[in-house]
Amino acid sequence: MLDIKWLRENPSIAQEALKSRDDGIDLAPLLELERHRREAITQAESLKSEQNRLSREIPELKKKGEPVEELLSRISEIKGQVEEALNLQKSLDDRFQEMALALPNIPHESVPRSLRKEDNQVVKEWGAPPQFSFPMRHHLELGEILGLFDFERGSRISGSGFPIYRGPLARVERALLNFLLDQNSDAGFEVIGLPYLVNRETGITSGQLPKFIDQMYHVTEDDLFLIPTAEIALGGFHRNEILQESDLPLRYTAYTACFRREAGTYGIEERGLVRTHQFNKVELFSLTSPESSYEELERLRRQAETLVEKLGLHYRTTLLVSGDLSQGSSKTYDIEVWLPGQNRYYEVSSCSNCEAYQARRGNIRFRRKEGEKPEFVHTLNGSALATSRLMVALLECNQREDGGVNLPEALHGYLGGMKSLEPQLTS
């Protein structure tokens, strides 16, 4: 949600900024509707005020023992008008809310303006793509050799896109999750355990609802939604709160399973673990004052990069152009690891500053000083990290000629001495 007052006062700046994200956005109807809405409010409130004033005269007349019939008929007359005005206001307001909730955030000034994701800027590269002196294997092949996946039974019990990890890989993922949480915790992020199902209001807070409802698994019986990322649940964590300035920044990290319907996406080039309906992810989430949120964004990015570095994976960091930003973000860095099997980089982390976009939707505020007006906080989120693609990278990048895979040193302590995945001798 954007600041409607700001929008009203800076229509051309806003329009231009939004066009840089999506050509199709036209603010004019929204602003027009907003004007009508305010007129309707003024009208309804002045009528209501009159009704209230007349009502207050009744006890006085009664006290004096004078008749109230005439006054009552005047009131009932005005009541009809009040009701009519309120209905108009309500319908304008509903339409306005609907349009306003659909608007994406304004890109930060440091974000390159372009609608083409090919224009995303690589701002950092670390390490180099692995070179193989033998025929490189796709992670599915390695999985076959090492007995790591069971896609068939995964689809038997759930459907396609619900992979099953077996044997050592299941343990490697657990090691990864623990490693990631420990690292984040050491970096000052509070580890919290979250619900995976959230209510509608929480979905709206993060910007996921109402627009992307078709991408979420929806439990209609209870009107709950399976989270596509822990960010959604974390965004709702402080909903409707007024925090103290001294509370900020608040830093959280959480592991959750993530659920995405991925409606409309094709999976042919993304066989295996690259795109699935359910995956595991550790998330970072910060709430800060407006003036420190961009500093915080760099912190999140740095934290995520450090994790990839400790795992020894080649990556690059890109600054997304305006047209590639997600709904709520003002500025986003993607961290992408190289997947030899796909012959391209794939996102393992996305770090975004949503500024006040989510805070406004979820009414998350803070007060600088006793007696001062509350202000909206800024919220930031970053994956640190998503494990399925990480595991693809670990498998494909660290493979040996015999099909075995060496595991990074950072995980050894979490694996009870296991340092590699070895080809099975029996089948």
Add this chain to the structure above:
RNA sequence: GGAGAGGUGGCCGAGUGGUUGAAGGCACUCGCCUCGAAAGCGAGCAAGGGCUUGCGUCCUUCGGGGGUUCGAAUCCCCCCCUCUCCGCCA
């Protein structure tokens, strides 16, 4: 799922139809007092929104939504949440 109790301002807590946005207390802010502080005394202290250059003024809000009424924190209905007991269950 069944029975009961409850949900009021940053917190505690009064309030069963009429200037109650809400007594009282705590916390907080300012002033007096004091060398200074505490105590004491006095004053202030909800959020959102409309109109207004401003002073200000009006509207909404006592878990959420509907209803009754000229008027609802107070009465009625539905829902949500918390607590206790029972049932069921990882």
